[in-house]
Amino acid sequence: MRRILEIHPRGAPAYPVLCGPDLVEGLREVWAPSWKKAALIGDDNTLGMFGEHVAAALRERGVEVLKLSFAPGEASKTRGTKQALEDAMLRAGLDRHAVVVGLGGGIVLDVAGFVAATFMRGIDHVFVATTLLAQVDASVGGKTGVNTVDGKNLIGAFHHPRAVLLDTAALAQLPPDELRNGLAEAIKHAVIEDAALFASFEAWAANGGAASLRPPIDVIATCVGIKAQVVADDPREHGRRKILNFGHTVGHAIEHATSHAMPHGKAVAVGMVIEARLALARGRLSEEALVRLVALLTRLGLPTRPPCPFVTAAPYFSRDKKNRDGAIHCALPSRIGEIAPVDGAYTTPVTVDELREAWGN
Numbered sequence: 001m002r003r004i005l006e007i008h009p010r011g012a013p014a015y016p017v018l019c020g021p022d023l024v025e026g027l028r029e030v031w032a033p034s035w036k037k038a039a040l041i042g043d044d045n046t047l048g049m050f051g052e053h054v055a056a057a058l059r060e061r062g063v064e065v066l067k068l069s070f071a072p073g074e075a076s077k078t079r080g081t082k083q084a085l086e087d088a089m090l091r092a093g094l095d096r097h098a099v100v101v102g103l104g105g106g107i108v109l110d111v112a113g114f115v116a117a118t119f120m121r122g123i124d125h126v127f128v129a130t131t132l133l134a135q136v137d138a139s140v141g142g143k144t145g146v147n148t149v150d151g152k153n154l155i156g157a158f159h160h161p162r163a164v165l166l167d168t169a170a171l172a173q174l175p176p177d178e179l180r181n182g183l184a185e186a187i188k189h190a191v192i193e194d195a196a197l198f199a200s201f202e203a204w205a206a207n208g209g210a211a212s213l214r215p216p217i218d219v220i221a222t223c224v225g226i227k228a229q230v231v232a233d234d235p236r237e238h239g240r241r242k243i244l245n246f247g248h249t250v251g252h253a254i255e256h257a258t259s260h261a262m263p264h265g266k267a268v269a270v271g272m273v274i275e276a277r278l279a280l281a282r283g284r285l286s287e288e289a290l291v292r293l294v295a296l297l298t299r300l301g302l303p304t305r306p307p308c309p310f311v312t313a314a315p316y317f318s319r320d321k322k323n324r325d326g327a328i329h330c331a332l333p334s335r336i337g338e339i340a341p342v343d344g345a346y347t348t349p350v351t352v353d354e355l356r357e358a359w360g361n
């Protein structure tokens with residue numbers, strides 16, 4: 001595996017991000033000798049597909065491995081799942097020297113990271129990201145958490161992993177729609193921070209990318225680099241880190257309104273279009289930028305229209321974590337490659353009427 005990045009979170013140890021197809025070699029490189037017991041946490045799919053491969057590699061190093069999994073999907077991203085995992089770890093005698101290995105997509109990493117954040121008041125964890133979405137986004141930044149009936153990711157903690165492995169071999173088994181989910185977050189990184197990356201996505205999509213849906217390792221590395229940089233500047237999301245939420249105020253409401261029938265990446269794709277329309281309506285973003293965004297998403301087979309009427313999603317806007325003083329906040333782009341602050345703020349209050357107008361149905 002190639003060491004593509006070293007992340008230096010404020011107040012936590014630096015950790016490497018490795019990317020490539022040889023997971024066993026990657027684990028060997030990052031494994032600390034003190035990690036003698038591991039809770040290997042995946043969902044039923046990822047543990048079934050890759051669990052034994054990872055467990056065997058760890059056992060070969062003399063590590064005792066407890067394999068734990070839960071049903072795939074957002075419905076499992078709950079406090080109940082976290083509790084069941086913790087109880088199993090306690091029953092197996094894991095202590096504060098144990099390590100959690102999260103093996104899977106963003107859901108597994110969010111849950112496994114949250115388990116590690118509170119087990120024995122916090123133990124080490126390593127992420128093995130197996131979806132494109134987790135590789136370009138969810139695996140770095142230290143945000144962990146679960147959903148509740150009131151909204152997405154409302155309960156959680158900041159807890160940084162000790163190492164992140166981006167398993168590119170796993171992407172060969174990822175269904176096209178899951179690749180699309182990851183592409184949505186990758187395009188978000190381009191819109192908020194890197195106009196050249198956006199142009200390279202356009203060229204890639206026009207030259208075979210729309211068929212393969214698997215971006216080159218360098219593109220994955222650029223996306224993780226953007227996320228890492230934004231997070232390093234503002235680890236607790238007091239200011240600029242909010243730009244990573246472009247598309248997410250609307251996206252989270254869509255996920256909830258559809259009971260996650262529209263998954264995270266696709267909901268973010270629609271969210272980016274609606275929030276870009278809000279930016280256009282405010283004279284902040286050009287029509288050309290909106291057209292380019294819609295064209296790129298469409299070319300890659302991502303949705304650009306909301307899957308439900310505005311009235312269905314409206315109640316969920318009031319529960320967004322970014323709300324302040326009762327107002328809904330969105331991170332609105334000022335051009336492709338930038339979310340410029342307005343009066344020092346990276347999110348903008350928007351009204352329900354503006355949202356309804358941008359929703360378009």
Ligand SMILES: NC(=O)c1ccc[n+]([C@@H]2O[C@H](COP(=O)([O-])OP(=O)(O)OC[C@H]3O[C@@H](n4cnc5c(N)ncnc54)[C@H](O)[C@@H]3O)[C@@H](O)[C@H]2O)c1
Pocket residue numbers: 043044045046072073074077104105106107108110130131132133134137138139140141142143144152153170171172173174175178181182185264265
């Ligand atoms: N913490 C963060 O910073 C952050 C950032 C972005 C998104 N997220 C969270 O990530 C979640 C979405 O993550 P996701 O899109 O990876 O979803 P996911 O974890 O549900 O994975 C998608 C599906 O693909 C399967 N899968 C995983 N790897 C596979 C492989 N290699 N081959 C075949 N199937 C595979 C999974 O079992 C699942 O069914 C959301 O809950 C979102 O809130 C977190």
